Amino acid sequence: MASVTILDIQPDNYLVVGLATCFLKLEGEVVEIQVMEPIPSAALEALMKGVPTSYQFACGVTISSIVNEGEPVLLPEFPSSAQFGERFVERAIAAMRTYQRSPQSQSLIPLGTTYGEFNYSVERKRILNARRSVRKEDNVKQHEYTHKVL
Numbered sequence: 001m002a003s004v005t006i007l008d009i010q011p012d013n014y015l016v017v018g019l020a021t022c023f024l025k026l027e028g029e030v031v032e033i034q035v036m037e038p039i040p041s042a043a044l045e046a047l048m049k050g051v052p053t054s055y056q057f058a059c060g061v062t063i064s065s066i067v068n069e070g071e072p073v074l075l076p077e078f079p080s081s082a083q084f085g086e087r088f089v090e091r092a093i094a095a096m097r098t099y100q101r102s103p104q105s106q107s108l109i110p111l112g113t114t115y116g117e118f119n120y121s122v123e124r125k126r127i128l129n130a131r132r133s134v135r136k137e138d139n140v141k142q143h144e145y146t147h148k149v150l
Contacts, residue, residue: 014060
């Protein structure tokens with residue numbers, strides 16, 4: 001992981017982290033996992049409006065409670081089996097900055113509290129290691145004059 005030099009971070013800077021239900025494709029099978037991830041302010045505002053989400057709950061925390069000496073820390077509210085999202089520390093810092101720009105979002109989940117009333121759904125599975133394959137049949141047919149100046 002690349003080292004991140006941060007000059008504008010204070011230990012008490014606020015952000016939100018959530019527990020998401022995600023899936024991995026392993027040897028043709030889909031396996032459910034739980035992932036601790038930072039949630040940026042704009043995403044949190046959308047979640048609070050009832051958008052379906054894979055987040056079971058979220059906590060208002062300080063950056064120092066989830067990052068210690070550049071390493072992620074699992075919160076006691078999260079199950080011990082939870083994994084950290086990809087590039088967790090970098091994404092936590094980025095999410096933290098969104099709350100600095102949007103301080104009103106901090107009132108949605110106050111510091112030290114947990115919110116669990118999201119519109120939780122895994123109907124559309126969030127597969128973390130999915131690979132997209134583009135096939136010739138996926139191409140859209142265009143008229144011969146589409147790119148011509150008439």
